[in-house]
Amino acid sequence: MKINLEESWKINAKNIEYKFKDFKKNPFYKIRIESVNKLIKVKWSNHIIAESGQCIALHEESHTKVYYFPQDSIEKEYFFRTDFATHCPYKGNAAYWTLSDTNSNAENSVWSYPSPYENLIKIKDYFAFYSDEIGKNYGIKIIEK
Numbered sequence: 001m002k003i004n005l006e007e008s009w010k011i012n013a014k015n016i017e018y019k020f021k022d023f024k025k026n027p028f029y030k031i032r033i034e035s036v037n038k039l040i041k042v043k044w045s046n047h048i049i050a051e052s053g054q055c056i057a058l059h060e061e062s063h064t065k066v067y068y069f070p071q072d073s074i075e076k077e078y079f080f081r082t083d084f085a086t087h088c089p090y091k092g093n094a095a096y097w098t099l100s101d102t103n104s105n106a107e108n109s110v111w112s113y114p115s116p117y118e119n120l121i122k123i124k125d126y127f128a129f130y131s132d133e134i135g136k137n138y139g140i141k142i143i144e145k
Contacts, residue, residue: 005081005082005083008083009081009082009083009084009085009095012083012084012085013085013087013093013095015085016085016086016087016093017087017093019087020087020089023089025089025090029061029090030059030060030061031058031059031060031061031090031091031119031120032058032059032060033056033057033058033059033120033122033123034056034057034059035054035055035056035057036053036054036055036056036057036067037053038053038144038145039051039052039053039144039145040052040053040055040067040069040142040143040144040145041142041143041145042069042129042140042141042142042143043140043141043143044078044099044104044106044138044139044140044141045078045099045101045103045104045106045139047075047078047101048075049074049075049078049079049099050069050073050074050075050127050129051073052069052070052073054070054073055067055068055069055070055073055126056068056122056123056126058120058123058128060090064131064132065131066128066129066131067128067129067131067142068123068126068127068128069126069127069128069129070126071125071126071127074127078099078100078101079097079098079099079110079127080097080098080099080100081095081096081097082096082097082098082107082108084096084108086111090117090120091113091116091117091120091123092113092115092116092117092120093113093114093115094111094112094113095111095112095113095114096108096109096110096111097109097110097111097112097127098110099138099140104139106138106139106140109129109130109134109135109138109140110127110128110129111127111128112125112126112127112128113125113126129142
């Protein structure tokens with residue numbers, strides 16, 4: 001029986017999530033989100049692949065700030081969904097996209113939370129990009145105006 005990409009992702013996400021079944025959340029762990037009132041762009045492979053003045057910034061303990069972009073702000077022609085999944089015990093299961101054009105690929109370099117935990121529902125279906133060293137390795141550049 002052949003399964004589709006979404007079903008494959010759900011299986012992968014549940015398998016990853018299961019590994020956290022005994023994880024005890026730190027009640028003092030901090031995640032803060034804020035609306036961003038300036039234009040943020042993402043450049044990759046000489047393309048502006050996302051641009052919005054309505055991003056959400058997520059500040060998470062021990063991590064660099066991550067901008068989340070609304071769906072209507074991305075250039076979908078470069079985004080290809082994969083079945084790769086990760087699980088964060090504080091945010092939920094993440095789905096991933098590979099960026100691709102005729103010259104470059106950035107495998108699993110973009111993520112989103114299709115069903116984040118209730119305290120982070122504002123990031124539901126927003127797209128995030130690595131902005132740290134991983135992002136640099138992918139050739140992703142975040143531009144703040």
